[in-house]
Amino acid sequence: MTDSQFPHPQFPDPLFPDSPEAPPGGWPLDHLLARLADLPPLPETRRLPLAEAAGQVLADPLIAPTNQPRFDNSAMDGFAARAADAPTGPLPVVRRILAGQPAGAPLEAGTAVRIMTGAPLPAGADAVAMQEHCRLDGAHVHLPPTLKAGANIRRAGEEFTAGQTALPAGVRLGPAQIGLAAALGVGQLTVRRPVRVAVFATGDELVEPGQPCPEGAIPESNRLTLATLLTGLGCTVKDLGILPDHRETITAALAEAAPEVDLIVTSGGVSVGEADHVRQALTGIGRLGLWKLAIKPGKPLALGRIGHTLFLGLPGNPVSVMVTALMIGRPLVLALQGRQPLEPRRLTLPAAAPIAAKAGRRTFLRARLDNQNRVHALTNQGSAMLSGLAMADGLIDLPADSPPINTTTPLTFLPLPDLLT
Numbered sequence: 001m002t003d004s005q006f007p008h009p010q011f012p013d014p015l016f017p018d019s020p021e022a023p024p025g026g027w028p029l030d031h032l033l034a035r036l037a038d039l040p041p042l043p044e045t046r047r048l049p050l051a052e053a054a055g056q057v058l059a060d061p062l063i064a065p066t067n068q069p070r071f072d073n074s075a076m077d078g079f080a081a082r083a084a085d086a087p088t089g090p091l092p093v094v095r096r097i098l099a100g101q102p103a104g105a106p107l108e109a110g111t112a113v114r115i116m117t118g119a120p121l122p123a124g125a126d127a128v129a130m131q132e133h134c135r136l137d138g139a140h141v142h143l144p145p146t147l148k149a150g151a152n153i154r155r156a157g158e159e160f161t162a163g164q165t166a167l168p169a170g171v172r173l174g175p176a177q178i179g180l181a182a183a184l185g186v187g188q189l190t191v192r193r194p195v196r197v198a199v200f201a202t203g204d205e206l207v208e209p210g211q212p213c214p215e216g217a218i219p220e221s222n223r224l225t226l227a228t229l230l231t232g233l234g235c236t237v238k239d240l241g242i243l244p245d246h247r248e249t250i251t252a253a254l255a256e257a258a259p260e261v262d263l264i265v266t267s268g269g270v271s272v273g274e275a276d277h278v279r280q281a282l283t284g285i286g287r288l289g290l291w292k293l294a295i296k297p298g299k300p301l302a303l304g305r306i307g308h309t310l311f312l313g314l315p316g317n318p319v320s321v322m323v324t325a326l327m328i329g330r331p332l333v334l335a336l337q338g339r340q341p342l343e344p345r346r347l348t349l350p351a352a353a354p355i356a357a358k359a360g361r362r363t364f365l366r367a368r369l370d371n372q373n374r375v376h377a378l379t380n381q382g383s384a385m386l387s388g389l390a391m392a393d394g395l396i397d398l399p400a401d402s403p404p405i406n407t408t409t410p411l412t413f414l415p416l417p418d419l420l421t
């Protein structure tokens, strides 16, 4: 079996065990997400210096190689002593320990040591008094009499002991995760190879943004929306331009792109119009796994494979493109990255005003939050109106059987920033 025949047309594909034919109204989104959850992550990994690993996905857990902190140390600038000595009167300050210096000899009872934040605690000392709470009297210090054992001390291993998991596999490496690895003294991390995605737009009416538009033409915007979103998710994006509404040209472009990438994303041409050739182009060289989702916007969506390469055909309307890229493209990418969970965070929040809900399809409305976290549905909800998304803080997820929404009905709200990483 050659690579381009995988999965063989006569054998069931584990990702698409059912026929692509959708039940009336389309496939439920949850059905599709359950299938994506079975996608294995990309197997290739590599070890990278921390600065290069930033933004990528951890393939192996980060195991703490040492205790964190490595040694007992002071959390404050002040004086280290035995707490029991604090009420007994001024203590002689016998020496000074700065961060980076060794702790030196054990502290003798009835004495104090000047100590700085991060400096190692000498054996025998069990508390640090903040210098603002102390009074120096020549070479002696008055400690607060209420000083408690353990005060202002960072104990060795209180955050991690050597061998504990500091970060699980599948975590996206943002600033805190990269910083944590560095703090543990780790210089390199094993990350998954970024998901490679090819992006096409299809449509005879499309011209490059910024170029003159002849009558009937419009500027192409979906590729940039998709490339920005996918790059933000950590993918390597190949922009393969605008394809005409011509089946053979689309077929040739898909066949050429497939061996180079893990995923092809197209926009447009997946509905039932006379110029909608994307599904036919796909079935010519690969497999259509599923078509039509029971969501609005985004019903005419196609998912399939060309060889080992996954194919996601998004509807052309610009809002449909972004909503489906967030709700289906993102979990697909996360699955290939080995990230969990695939589903975004769902907040339950009140509506600021009634919302007329149309029964039928699960609907994603664009919305803003006010300072009381009340949800305001935006006015521009058309599938071609990107302005709503451009102003949105998130999406309202309205179930197909939602009653009309009033201000006492709990709403499910998906924060947009969560969906962009």
Ligand SMILES: Nc1nc2c(c(=O)[nH]1)N[C@H]1C(S)=C(S)[C@@H](COP(=O)(O)OP(=O)(O)OC[C@H]3O[C@@H](n4cnc5c(N)ncnc54)[C@H](O)[C@@H]3O)O[C@H]1N2
Residues within 6 Å of the ligand: 201, 202, 203, 205, 206, 218, 219, 220, 221, 222, 223, 267, 268, 269, 270, 271, 272, 273, 276, 297, 298, 299, 300, 314, 315, 316, 317, 318, 320, 383, 384
């Ligand atoms: N008879 C039916 N017509 C339509 C149906 C249907 O079920 N039956 N579904 C509608 C829905 S819902 C959507 S969404 C669209 C999706 O259709 P396509 O995926 O075939 O998309 P196109 O027809 O190619 O384009 C739709 C719309 O979006 C504009 N567009 C396309 N690509 C871009 C781009 N890259 N940048 C900016 N704008 C783009 C295109 O000009 C059209 O206006 O079908 C409905 N019709």
Ligand code: MOO
Residues within 6 Å of the ligand: 295, 296, 297, 298, 299, 300, 315, 317, 320, 383
């Ligand atoms: O699904 Mo279309 O995406 O409703 O506009």
